[in-house]
Amino acid sequence: MTEGKKSKGCLGTLLWGIGVMSLVAILSLAILFINQRIALSRLHQGYSPPGKLVAVNSHFMHIHYVGSGSPTVVINAGNGSFSLEWMPIQEQLSQSMRVCTYDRAGYSWSEPGPGPRHGVQVIDELRALLTAAGESAPYILVGHPLGGVHIRIFALQYPHEVAGLVLIDTASRLTITSDYEQRIADSIGFYRVMNLLTRSGILRILGPLGGESSMPETARTLRLELQETYLNLLLNPNQYATAIAEMEQLPRTFQQASQLMVGERPLNDLPLIVLTAGQMAAPGSTPLGEQHMPVNDIHIEQQEELAQLSSQGEQRLIPESGHLVHLDEPAAVLQAILDVYDLSE
Numbered sequence: 001m002t003e004g005k006k007s008k009g010c011l012g013t014l015l016w017g018i019g020v021m022s023l024v025a026i027l028s029l030a031i032l033f034i035n036q037r038i039a040l041s042r043l044h045q046g047y048s049p050p051g052k053l054v055a056v057n058s059h060f061m062h063i064h065y066v067g068s069g070s071p072t073v074v075i076n077a078g079n080g081s082f083s084l085e086w087m088p089i090q091e092q093l094s095q096s097m098r099v100c101t102y103d104r105a106g107y108s109w110s111e112p113g114p115g116p117r118h119g120v121q122v123i124d125e126l127r128a129l130l131t132a133a134g135e136s137a138p139y140i141l142v143g144h145p146l147g148g149v150h151i152r153i154f155a156l157q158y159p160h161e162v163a164g165l166v167l168i169d170t171a172s173r174l175t176i177t178s179d180y181e182q183r184i185a186d187s188i189g190f191y192r193v194m195n196l197l198t199r200s201g202i203l204r205i206l207g208p209l210g211g212e213s214s215m216p217e218t219a220r221t222l223r224l225e226l227q228e229t230y231l232n233l234l235l236n237p238n239q240y241a242t243a244i245a246e247m248e249q250l251p252r253t254f255q256q257a258s259q260l261m262v263g264e265r266p267l268n269d270l271p272l273i274v275l276t277a278g279q280m281a282a283p284g285s286t287p288l289g290e291q292h293m294p295v296n297d298i299h300i301e302q303q304e305e306l307a308q309l310s311s312q313g314e315q316r317l318i319p320e321s322g323h324l325v326h327l328d329e330p331a332a333v334l335q336a337i338l339d340v341y342d343l344s345e
Contacts (some may be wrong), residue, residue: 275336
């Protein structure tokens, strides 16, 4: 065989091998994608919502209410989070009051809703959901990070429907600095990767292989019987598409809240408790393994400014808690809600 024929033979074998490998990769991705579609179609059957699905305009939203009494406590989770994280706190509060948790459109058991996903849109849907579910004002609103900005919009737009507020480690100054802009970009980048991994079905395979080390910090803090449901809900790409949509609208949400802040005490004499985490994520931390460091004095002072929005405002520093105060120090959250409840009567 001549040298030229040998070269052609080797090239043909190489191309054939590349073709086979490409075909195997495409088939594997197709199988993963199909498996993910089947799993998502069965998600709500295998993990039924603790509450009920209520029609709000063009989509269904999940709301879970327990307990009795007035005013009703309504809990609004943070960006990328959902109601299941709050179930332990909800169960304890329900012994003495009525408590609603819900999932914003696109999270957990709630269907995706229309855009854009800015604060006013979110609050309009929440009010419609509460009305459709048979709940009536006044409400004590509890909000964690972005959820805290949302409920400030609610309280400022509809003051007669709100009996009190608990703001948990939420944004204080509603301005987008260059540093904050970078944090938004980083969050969106993370959610885009997660969206790809879940939509393709890759994470459904890789997640269990990683064991506990691949489990988000949030999931590790939940009791065991909630973990499986929580982790399966995180495999829904709607979760990350919604988180992205909310983060992209964050400047507009901040602007909406800022425009409603009129006067020295925009919340007048509304009972208000601001919980400030004493620890923050250290550089290099990820949702899979957060390292903490103490917050600085400037952050604490800015959180104090939130308490000044009402003549009945109070700030409480939780020194050993990270950003997930409701999971790190649930007793502090419970006490804050109980205290606002007492003040509202």
